[in-house]
Amino acid sequence: MSLQGNDKRGIRELGAEEKVGWDEVTQGVVLNSFVGESENSAFLKAEERNYNDFNSYTATVASWRIIKPVYNRDICIDCQNCWVWCPDTSIISRDKQMLGIDYDHCKGCGVCVEVCPTNPKSLLMFNETIENEDALAGWPVKEKKEKK
Amino acid sequence: MAEKFELNEVEVWDGNYAASQALRQAQIDVVAAYPITPSTPIVEGYGAYVANGFVDGEFVMVESEHAAMSGCVGAAAAGGRVATATSSQGFALMVEVLYQASGMRLPIVLTVVNRALASPLNVRGDHSDMYLGRDSGWIQIDAFNSQEAYDLPLCAFKIGEDMSVRLPVMVHQDGFTTSHKAQNVNPLQDDVAYNFIGDYVPVDEMLDFTRPVTHGAQTEEDWHYEHKAKQHKALMDSRSVIDKVFAEFKELTGREYKRVETYMMEDAEVAIVILGSSVETAVLAAKQIREEEGLKVGIIAPRCIRPFPYDLIRDAIDDASNLKAICCMDKSAPGGAMGMLFNEVSAAAYTTDTRPFITNYIYGLGGRDFAIDEVKRIMKEQKAHIDAGHITTNIQQFSGLRGPKLGFYETRRS
Numbered sequence: 325m326s327l328q329g330n331d332k333r334g335i336r337e338l339g340a341e342e343k344v345g346w347d348e349v350t351q352g353v354v355l356n357s358f359v360g361e362s363e364n365s366a367f368l369k370a371e372e373r374n375y376n377d378f379n380s381y382t383a384t385v386a387s388w389r390i391i392k393p394v395y396n397r398d399i400c401i402d403c404q405n406c407w408v409w410c411p412d413t414s415i416i417s418r419d420k421q422m423l424g425i426d427y428d429h430c431k432g433c434g435v436c437v438e439v440c441p442t443n444p445k446s447l448l449m450f451n452e453t454i455e456n457e458d459a460l461a462g463w464p465v466k467e468k469k470e471k472k
Numbered sequence: 473m474a475e476k477f478e479l480n481e482v483e484v485w486d487g488n489y490a491a492s493q494a495l496r497q498a499q500i501d502v503v504a505a506y507p508i509t510p511s512t513p514i515v516e517g518y519g520a521y522v523a524n525g526f527v528d529g530e531f532v533m534v535e536s537e538h539a540a541m542s543g544c545v546g547a548a549a550a551g552g553r554v555a556t557a558t559s560s561q562g563f564a565l566m567v568e569v570l571y572q573a574s575g576m577r578l579p580i581v582l583t584v585v586n587r588a589l590a591s592p593l594n595v596r597g598d599h600s601d602m603y604l605g606r607d608s609g610w611i612q613i614d615a616f617n618s619q620e621a622y623d624l625p626l627c628a629f630k631i632g633e634d635m636s637v638r639l640p641v642m643v644h645q646d647g648f649t650t651s652h653k654a655q656n657v658n659p660l661q662d663d664v665a666y667n668f669i670g671d672y673v674p675v676d677e678m679l680d681f682t683r684p685v686t687h688g689a690q691t692e693e694d695w696h697y698e699h700k701a702k703q704h705k706a707l708m709d710s711r712s713v714i715d716k717v718f719a720e721f722k723e724l725t726g727r728e729y730k731r732v733e734t735y736m737m738e739d740a741e742v743a744i745v746i747l748g749s750s751v752e753t754a755v756l757a758a759k760q761i762r763e764e765e766g767l768k769v770g771i772i773a774p775r776c777i778r779p780f781p782y783d784l785i786r787d788a789i790d791d792a793s794n795l796k797a798i799c800c801m802d803k804s805a806p807g808g809a810m811g812m813l814f815n816e817v818s819a820a821a822y823t824t825d826t827r828p829f830i831t832n833y834i835y836g837l838g839g840r841d842f843a844i845d846e847v848k849r850i851m852k853e854q855k856a857h858i859d860a861g862h863i864t865t866n867i868q869q870f871s872g873l874r875g876p877k878l879g880f881y882e883t884r885r886s
Contacts, residue, residue: 339694346701351638352577353699354676355686363682378686 331371334384334428341377355379369418380429389432393447394459395424400446406436422446443467474499475525476662485657487615487650490622491557491583491643492517496526497665498581498629501552501672504532504543508562509595510647511585515557529553537562541569541582548578549687551677553629555580559647560587563601567608573640574609575703576687577675579632580640582610583625586748587647588838596839597647599747599803602777603812609703611641611710612777616751618655621645623727626660629669630717637710638675639703644777648839649749660725668724707779714776731776732784736762737792740770742854743828745800745813747774750835750842754801757847768794769851774813785820789828797829797854801871803836810868829857829883835871846871862886 414430505515628641802811814832866879
């Protein structure tokens with residue numbers, strides 16, 4: 325998902341950065357988060373920040389994942405539970421509205437599915453090889469409560 | 473604003489008190505410390521200065537030495553001047569974080585009061601902890617008495633914080649023989665000492681919100697090697713900065729320090745290489761044996777353990793044209809090898825034209841006394857090697873050890 329044309333999210337594989345010699349590496353393995361000064365970065369959305377090549381935002385680790393969460397907009401109630409619980413800040417939400425999954429950084433842990441309160445769930449885990457359209461087409465229906 | 477401390481021209485201080493006064497005068501931002509014998513009075517004294525208004529910085533009491541050095545790393549990465557003190561088992565517990573501090577290029581000052589490592593548990597002074605730190609990437613400077621235990625921390629801040637160095641620095645002194653021995657010390661007044669060190673200038677500090685940085689990143693085989701090489705070069709190149717700071721200190725105080733101290737080496741036939749408070753014992757023995765026996769003995773005392781002064785050791789050997797035998801004295805259990813000084817000095821000597829005999833003595837472990845008569849016996853033994861034309865004993869021997877004579881390896885050099 326690219327929210328803006330200049331978004332640098334996951335633009336290359338982790339480890340594909342340019343390799344430099346010992347004389348050019350940073351002192352003390354310091355990694356600058358942004359290119360140049362960035363006084364107001366806390367007030368900018370991720371896709372608006374000028375992330376440095378050595379910030380993990382610009383690297384994709386999608387290949388680490390074997391199962392993925394698929395998001396169903398038709399059922400979601402925008403409760404933000406998944407956004408709060410995701411350990412990799414891989415739930416993209418703007419103005420309290422859920423937009424989708426950051427598949428460049430999601431590791432497929434499934435926490436978002438566990439904490440989703442809707443019936444049926446608005447997020448479900450699928451094998452990485454299944455297309456999202458196919459997953460959505462076969463989405464389960466609401467489970468009825470058993471009568472006493 | 474911190475209160476000034478009134479100091480006399482000459483004070484009677486032990487090594488611990490001298491070090492704590494130096495730390496106070498540096499106006500450190502954060503000291504995170506955990507007490508351990510025999511270095512406890514350094515941070516105890518520092519804590520009193522904080523409580524009595526002589527220091528503006530923070531004093532953090534932590535739950536272990538690992539936490540103490542971790543707190544120091546955090547505070548230094550945040551952008552503050554940072555120091556602490558430890559000994560022995562506490563030093564051992566810090567080791568993991570010592571490597572972090574040097575790799576992160578944080579100019580922390582650690583005053584180490586040297587003490588033996590268990591087992592058996594022992595609180596007395598030997599150089600086991602100092603030796604344990606020698607691959608940690610820190611600059612290691614050794615004080616031989618109380619005056620130096622005061623002077624060298626002042627130099628340590630200035631060396632480590634130099635923009636071309638930015639490495640942590642240990643200042644060592646011997647447990648009890650230096651740390652608890654009161655001697656005359658000429659301190660600097662607070663302003664003079666502080667101005668010598670200068671204001672702390674942070675680099676890539678985490679509290680600079682205009683330029684957010686990550687400290688302590690993980691790197692694997694694709695980056696780690698380059699970073700370690702860059703770090704090693706900075707440590708090797710720190711030699712010139714150490715020399716420069718020592719020269720500036722001499723200009724200010726008249727007290728001269730060198731990365732290798734030499735005594736009576738000009739005409740020496742025999743040299744003793746030795747560290748710490750034992751240097752003064754060896755110098756006294758050399759003076760006596762020159763008078764008593766006419767045996768020309770000189771002393772080589774590395775002030776700097778890391779970066780090891782191969783350059784100045786070679787100079788000391790080359791410049792002594794009569795030198796025929798060197799005895800390297802290591803006050804640390806060698807753990808299946810020759811002592812550290814033997815190994816380093818042999819490596820330095822091997823690439824000179826003069827090839828003196830080199831032998832190794834282990835001595836003083838766990839604070840075992842090292843008396844002048846024993847030093848003189850060792851000096852005479854070196855003379856016997858020279859007269860015989862070969863090393864007449866085992867290459868590694870043990871001084872002051874009860875039981876049958878213990879030694880390892882004979883020379884194969886004819």
